[in-house]
Amino acid sequence: MLPAHRMVAHTFYQEADRILASLISTLRDFELAEDALQDALLIALERWPIEGIPPNPGAWITTTARRKAIDRLRRASTLARKHEILQELLQKEGQHGTGAREAEAIPDERLKLIFTCCHPALALEAQVALTLQTLGGLSTAEIASAFLVPLPTMAQRLVRAKRKIRDAGIPYQVPPIETIGERMDAVFSVLYLIFNEGYSVSSGNMLLRTELCDEAIHLARVLVQLLTQESLLDTLPEALGLLALMLLHDARRNARLGPEQELVLLEEQDRSLWNQDKIQEGQTLLEQALHMRRSGPYQVQAAISALHVEAKRFEETDWMQIAALYGILMRMTPSPVIELNRVVAVAMADNPLHGLSLLDRPEMQKALSNYHPFHAARADLLRRAGRPQQALEAYIQALKLCQNEIERSFLQRRLAELS
Incomplete structure (x- = not known):
């Protein structure tokens, strides 16, 4: 594989969710955003080997995808809504260009995307499946396997969910504070499922997808920050518990594979490889959550994980x-x-x-x-x-x-x- 092609693959692997979240934010159409991103990746595969790898690959792909979306909208029907989106895209073209500033703004869009996918107008299963695909990077086949349904059934559900968001004009935003609570169960489930798929990959030849674990932890931190700022004490303890749970699990990451990339069970892991900083942070967050005296399932699971990491030897568990x-x-x-x-x-x-x-x-x-x-x-x-x-x-x-x-x-x- 050419170095430029490797960079395209690496950029997609590392930044696809951020780029897609930014595109959906503007286009308000999942399918159009996904098509535009695919167009941009194909152009990168053609141009980068000839023109060289750009200084900021993620921003280059974002800008190119936006331009391909403009092309698609110009060729589409003359609906007023599409004209409105097209005008917004053209304004962004004039304002941003391909600078690094644009890429820095993308991560904040992902939390909005989670709340959009978790809108109560969608069935809970559709909420989780759509977010796993868009932000978790899971294929339709992987999601179908996780939900124990046939692949065509899951594909239809995902298409219907995307079109319902588009046609109903569901706003792409963190919801008003007074309504945020009704989406939190789905948001917690989505973040936990993204982390789990990274921590124990359901299929394929990898045990870990560290970028999914890192992404879920990052988004959980953003969520905790949001709930703390808004003093949402009903949901904050579980958010803290969820983040603690992820950190306490992720602390064992380096000990789960042996020198030949073989699975190492908890009983046989070298506990000196566990990340003590993550363990300490996870324990502190769990204590903070428990002091709020609003117990929930993620706090209980974090407490279980804390008992595992506190044992110096397996026999002391x-x-x-x-x-x-x-x-x-x-x-x-x-x-x-x-x-x-x-x-x-x-x-x-x-x-x-x-x-x-x-x-x-x-x-x-x-x-x-x-x-x-x-x-x-x-x-x-x-x-x-x-x-x-x-x-x-x-x-x-x-x-x-x-x-x-x-x-x-x-x-x-x-x-x-x-x-």
Whole structure:
């Protein structure tokens, strides 16, 4: 690959969400913004090898995409709304050009985009899916897999959501303070899902997508700043809890892969590689949230993560308290996945057989039959309980369902050990 082509790919990888947020802010049309960005990337692939890489690649692509949007609007029908947008674009062309100042203004647009995607006029699932695609950079196939729906179904939902925002004239802005609360659950969910996809990639040959983790943490910081400035005490504790949760997880990032890029479980991680600055910041934020005495699920999850990072060795982990916190979380937001995590904590606090008896309940088997971490957890408890043949069968089932190559390699190593 030519150096210029590598730079195009790198710029898209690092800045696509910021550029797209800026375009959507002006165009108020998701599909037009996406098409204009693709046009700009194709032009960059053609020109940069000949003309050289521009000093500010992100600003160059933003300006080029805006110009391609102008071309598309000029060719489009003569609707008054399109003329209005075209006039706005032409004014921006005269004001900004390709300077670095323009790129600096882009990050603030992403929080507006999240609130736009999380408008209550859209179904909650559509809100989350649309933001994951636009800001999280997830493909339609990845989102469909996350929601356990067929690819064509998810593609239709995304198209409908984008057009509803456009046709209904949903404003591209952080909503008025008095209405911000009705969108916060969706905003929290979106940020957490973006972080999770970065921390544990659902498919492909990478375990981590660090740029997604960094993006989610950055946006959570901006959100905390906004809620603090507006003294929104009803939602601030959960925002602090969410940011703390991300930081406490992300602190373990460097220890999760071995020298051969193999998966390293929490039990075997070199804890000296954990980022102590992030741990300290996460603990401070969690304490700040808990002192506000408005408990919520993200604060509970952050407290669980804090217990993990406080243990100097795996054997010192306070599994009884972790199991108790998962019990509280189950009462707040009942979920088979949360129950799975609670059961694993119970097994670690007590013994594997106790955990297996809870996992083998019919309702758990039914709810999580297609969830590979369920079979992987069950296989691990069977291995610890000295039942190698049953563990082998459970690992095989987990391997059938797992779509991440690094996790698959780990499961195959476990299979080889048992064989």
